[in-house]
Amino acid sequence: MYLVEYLLLAAALFSIGVYGVLARKNGVLVLMSIELMLNAVNINLIAFGAFRGNAIGQVFALFVIAVAAAEVGVGMAIVLLIFRNRASVNLDEVDLMRG
Amino acid sequence: MIAQQIAFGILAATMVLASLRLVTTKNVVHAGLLLAVVLGGAAGIFVLLAAEYVAVVQILVYIGAVVVILLFGTMLTRARIGEDTDLDNDQRWLAAIVALFMLGVTGTVLWQGFRHAGGDGKVHLNGVQRAAQVSDLIFGPYGIPFEVASVLLLAALVGAVAIARRD
Numbered sequence: 001m002y003l004v005e006y007l008l009l010a011a012a013l014f015s016i017g018v019y020g021v022l023a024r025k026n027g028v029l030v031l032m033s034i035e036l037m038l039n040a041v042n043i044n045l046i047a048f049g050a051f052r053g054n055a056i057g058q059v060f061a062l063f064v065i066a067v068a069a070a071e072v073g074v075g076m077a078i079v080l081l082i083f084r085n086r087a088s089v090n091l092d093e094v095d096l097m098r099g
Numbered sequence: 100m101i102a103q104q105i106a107f108g109i110l111a112a113t114m115v116l117a118s119l120r121l122v123t124t125k126n127v128v129h130a131g132l133l134l135a136v137v138l139g140g141a142a143g144i145f146v147l148l149a150a151e152y153v154a155v156v157q158i159l160v161y162i163g164a165v166v167v168i169l170l171f172g173t174m175l176t177r178a179r180i181g182e183d184t185d186l187d188n189d190q191r192w193l194a195a196i197v198a199l200f201m202l203g204v205t206g207t208v209l210w211q212g213f214r215h216a217g218g219d220g221k222v223h224l225n226g227v228q229r230a231a232q233v234s235d236l237i238f239g240p241y242g243i244p245f246e247v248a249s250v251l252l253l254a255a256l257v258g259a260v261a262i263a264r265r266d
Contacts, residue, residue: 009115035134039137039141043145050148061150
């Protein structure tokens, strides 16, 4: 198994996540794309940890999983609040701060 | 090693195809289920890299909790169960260009930098990392970050309730 295979897989998943965040306007789908990006980072961490022969990469991946869980909780609360105030989760309509 | 290579190929192809479908599908519920496929594939990748504890946590936390939260959010925001044409904004082509550019740059840099990393560029799983080693690290040198993560989860819990409650 080559290290670079895992890194390229993670890069592909991260880029697909970036596309999802930029191209989607449904708030829930944007959160899903963010999860995709965080997961790509986890693959990188585990691959480097295995490559270096220690478990520190796994420890950091566990921290990233914890942060992702917290992020999706707060993110979903914000999306629900937007839905309650505007009856839609269309992020293009959330432009109060546009100049 | 050949078996691992084949398993990696299958998992990687499944994950890339499912994630591509995830960002292009017109059905929000399908997107949530495809996310579960991608995250399960990542758990398989972790098993291939001898990180079985993280693989189990991945299934429990991501597929068990995060995907369920996202599907609940899909229902609570009354997305259409079925086809929905109005999910992408009009910057789709710009976003595709940005993502392809990013993939090109990171892919080139990673390929050049890590093709021969550590001599032959291979991952050697000789020093298999057991869950015991992970727990020794979490409750030893990384004890303080671990406690900070618990405070973060508590803050996120309180914050989510405070943001979403009706008053």
